[in-house]
Amino acid sequence: MIRKLVRFLDRRTGTAPLLRKTLRYLFPDHWSFLLGEVALYSFVILVATGIYLTLFYENSTATVVYHGPYVPLQGQEMTQAYRSVLDISTTVKAGLLIRQTHHWAADIFIAAIVLHLIRIFFTGAYRKPRELTYWIGLTILLVSLLEGYLGYSLADDLLSGMGLAIGYGVAVSIPFFGANLAALIWDGPFPGKHDFFSRMYVAHVFLIPALIGALLVLHLALVALRHHTQFRETRRQTERKVVGIPTFPGQTPRSLGLFFAVAGVLFLLGGLVQINPIWLWGPYHTYISTNGAQPDWYLGWLIGALRLVPGFDLTIGHYTLVANPFWGGAALPSLVFIFLYLWPWLERRFGGDSAYHNLLDRPRDAPMRTAIGMTTLTWVFLPFVAGSSDRIYVTFGLPYIPQIWAFRVLAVVAPPLAGLIAFWVCRELQAGERVERRRKRAEEEAELA
Amino acid sequence: MGRARDALVAGLLLLARKRKRRLWPGQRERIVPPASRNPGSELLATLLLLAAAGCAVAFIVVYVLDRLPAHTQLLGLSLGLACLFVAAALIVTAKRLIVTEELEDDYPAEEHVDEQETVLQLVADSGFSRRRFFKLALGAAGGALALAVLTPIASLGPAIDLARFYATPWRRGRRLVDEHGRPYRASDVEEDTLYTAFAEGSDKEQLGSSLVLVRLPKDRLKLPAGNSGYAADGIVAYSKICTHAGCAISLYRAPLFQPDEPTPALVCPCHYSTFDPASGGRVTFGPAGRKLPMLPLTIAPNGELRAAGNFDSAVGPSWWGVRTKRPTS
Ligand code: FES
Numbered sequence A: 001m002i003r004k005l006v007r008f009l010d011r012r013t014g015t016a017p018l019l020r021k022t023l024r025y026l027f028p029d030h031w032s033f034l035l036g037e038v039a040l041y042s043f044v045i046l047v048a049t050g051i052y053l054t055l056f057y058e059n060s061t062a063t064v065v066y067h068g069p070y071v072p073l074q075g076q077e078m079t080q081a082y083r084s085v086l087d088i089s090t091t092v093k094a095g096l097l098i099r100q101t102h103h104w105a106a107d108i109f110i111a112a113i114v115l116h117l118i119r120i121f122f123t124g125a126y127r128k129p130r131e132l133t134y135w136i137g138l139t140i141l142l143v144s145l146l147e148g149y150l151g152y153s154l155a156d157d158l159l160s161g162m163g164l165a166i167g168y169g170v171a172v173s174i175p176f177f178g179a180n181l182a183a184l185i186w187d188g189p190f191p192g193k194h195d196f197f198s199r200m201y202v203a204h205v206f207l208i209p210a211l212i213g214a215l216l217v218l219h220l221a222l223v224a225l226r227h228h229t230q231f232r233e234t235r236r237q238t239e240r241k242v243v244g245i246p247t248f249p250g251q252t253p254r255s256l257g258l259f260f261a262v263a264g265v266l267f268l269l270g271g272l273v274q275i276n277p278i279w280l281w282g283p284y285h286t287y288i289s290t291n292g293a294q295p296d297w298y299l300g301w302l303i304g305a306l307r308l309v310p311g312f313d314l315t316i317g318h319y320t321l322v323a324n325p326f327w328g329g330a331a332l333p334s335l336v337f338i339f340l341y342l343w344p345w346l347e348r349r350f351g352g353d354s355a356y357h358n359l360l361d362r363p364r365d366a367p368m369r370t371a372i373g374m375t376t377l378t379w380v381f382l383p384f385v386a387g388s389s390d391r392i393y394v395t396f397g398l399p400y401i402p403q404i405w406a407f408r409v410l411a412v413v414a415p416p417l418a419g420l421i422a423f424w425v426c427r428e429l430q431a432g433e434r435v436e437r438r439r440k441r442a443e444e445e446a447e448l449a
Numbered sequence B: 001m002g003r004a005r006d007a008l009v010a011g012l013l014l015l016a017r018k019r020k021r022r023l024w025p026g027q028r029e030r031i032v033p034p035a036s037r038n039p040g041s042e043l044l045a046t047l048l049l050l051a052a053a054g055c056a057v058a059f060i061v062v063y064v065l066d067r068l069p070a071h072t073q074l075l076g077l078s079l080g081l082a083c084l085f086v087a088a089a090l091i092v093t094a095k096r097l098i099v100t101e102e103l104e105d106d107y108p109a110e111e112h113v114d115e116q117e118t119v120l121q122l123v124a125d126s127g128f129s130r131r132r133f134f135k136l137a138l139g140a141a142g143g144a145l146a147l148a149v150l151t152p153i154a155s156l157g158p159a160i161d162l163a164r165f166y167a168t169p170w171r172r173g174r175r176l177v178d179e180h181g182r183p184y185r186a187s188d189v190e191e192d193t194l195y196t197a198f199a200e201g202s203d204k205e206q207l208g209s210s211l212v213l214v215r216l217p218k219d220r221l222k223l224p225a226g227n228s229g230y231a232a233d234g235i236v237a238y239s240k241i242c243t244h245a246g247c248a249i250s251l252y253r254a255p256l257f258q259p260d261e262p263t264p265a266l267v268c269p270c271h272y273s274t275f276d277p278a279s280g281g282r283v284t285f286g287p288a289g290r291k292l293p294m295l296p297l298t299i300a301p302n303g304e305l306r307a308a309g310n311f312d313s314a315v316g317p318s319w320w321g322v323r324t325k326r327p328t329s
Helices: A002-013 A016-023 A031-054 A080-090 A095-122 A131-154 A158-173 A178-186 A195-226 A247-272 A297-308 A325-351 A367-386 A389-396 A400-448 B002-018 B039-064 B071-097 B113-126 B132-156
Strands: A063-065 A077-079 A241-246 A314-316 A319-322 B103-106 B195-199 B211-215 B235-239 B274-276 B282-285 B297-299 B305-307
Touching: A002 A016, A016 A247, A031 A095, A031 A195, A031 A247, A063 A080, A077 A080, A080 A095, A095 A131, A095 A247, A095 A297, A095 A325, A095 A367, A095 B071, A131 A158, A131 A195, A131 A297, A131 A325, A158 A178, A158 A297, A158 A325, A178 A195, A178 B132, A241 A247, A247 B071, A297 A325, A297 A367, A297 A400, A325 A367, A367 A389, A367 A400, A389 A400, B039 B071, B235 B297, B235 B305
Parallel strands: none
Antiparallel strands: A063 A077, A241 B103, A314 A319, B195 B211, B211 B235, B274 B282, B297 B305
């Protein structure tokens, strides 16, 4: 049976040699290598649940009066888009499960990518010859942030609309052409015409997912072409020899097992842990808003940054050049991503290492990189925490205004401090290892003597 | 039978190894070394798979039996557990039932110098590289065509003319109405409460339409010279749209604002920009970069609130040059 299948395929496609190579491709083993896989499998779940949701979602801003089973909203005016998401959550059987699983999958997808990126950064996996893989991965993260934001916005509940308003505020704040750009995207000033929803919709369900899918394929192809990196755990692992478990039989049940584990956890979350209960928020209108709203976690750093920037527009006399939301909403993420894109080049240029690398560093092996990485991470993490400052106020009673001032000071002081501490820790660890090695050698010599 | 053969093969393989891999005629070498038999784990994996099947069936049953309490929870539980049982079975398989080989392989070569040379020679020999004028024309055609194809993007929206960004429905005499279209009377507006008003007959969603309306004790009002006469009997009206990033201002001396703040304040819940309604909408805290646009009010003889003109500045989040033009009706 299998013999027949293999022979059929080989005679039609001539791919038996490729198949043999694929089955014996080696996967170096380390727990942190699973993070990228978790992202990949979350994406699979996202696509599957997302397709299901499109079968019920109505992409229309025409207003209707709600007469569905959810009593508190009966008689309210809302868009058809919001009504259809309400219906998915109430009347469509298993609809709420799929919607919540989709939302959780998005949160975990981006979390896995971010952790994967942190791993890649601190172990130097992006170095030559893998810069292309790294840049593609960064691009996947960038468009995934946008994709998540669009998905969240399409529900057209109150929080969606507030998120869109802020997105619009950031767009118009861009110097020179911000308002023109926003007019192009929204078809005029906020809240735009219904074309805007069609645009979000086609971007969210087709353009961006297709782009992410294509980039994923490229990313994986490049990984395979250059082969995985590995840690030097024994003498066997070198810059020229990779040590690992072959795709088949060793790696196959492991990877499939991880896929089912990811799917299982996502469905459990989707069924048991409520996320974004849109029926509680109600429909959006430009003239209403609610307090204490939290965006999805991956936008928290932007909300925090928008809050931390002191209140000023950059003006010359009476002429506004840069409006305030630009700094937190556009400049911060641009800077972080530009830094990440440039980093492999920066390190080569100023670190003086242009060699070809297949072995990974441990963070301590490259104290400068680790220090710079920790600085950046702290700089992103602080506004992330500040994004929940109102929640901190409600939960712990820390007054809001002093908190914001504390975060403003910390945002300047803490990142370099974190870098210095990281540098020192790396050096200490290295020194400790050197002492250990010397002691061992001395012991061996003593034994010989 | 199969097992006996496997054992035989394994034995032969061992022998073959010892004899430096000399195989008997017709005997092939194994690629994957034989796994040790592990009946306990095999049973465990089987049971896990059966549990997965059970959960999957449970999912279907729950789906069909409508009107269960906690329907979504049961669906998620059954489907999630089904997947997790499969995962557990696969991991038992990976760890206990199949061999885990740790093999070595070469990393691919850093580069292929010969092939690179061949490619370069191909390009050189083709004759493309020398015709400079042809290349220039090729660039011109490509660039112009790309521009032409991108031009229709301009249809997406009115990108050049920003007049609509300055337009509001307010003009002298326009009545202030509530959400249901009922006109506000000055006597409806009480102290310490925030009211939302709209321009009569306008699209309520338009950013220039909605207002926050508050009444302050008259001795508290400290309107700047530019806004003198904007208040009517202590009632002041501001655009409801935050000048920071466009959220609606819906908090009035809200609980999240410092409780000991002495003056009433309008607060936007998105990033807590705080505006002083007594002084023409000045920013007192938070990220907003310019004051809240203020609308001049009058009280008609019948007590109804009316606009006495348009806002003193443009409505909505700020853009390049936003302060240069006054809003238009
Ligand atoms: S939108 Fe009002 S504070 Fe940012």
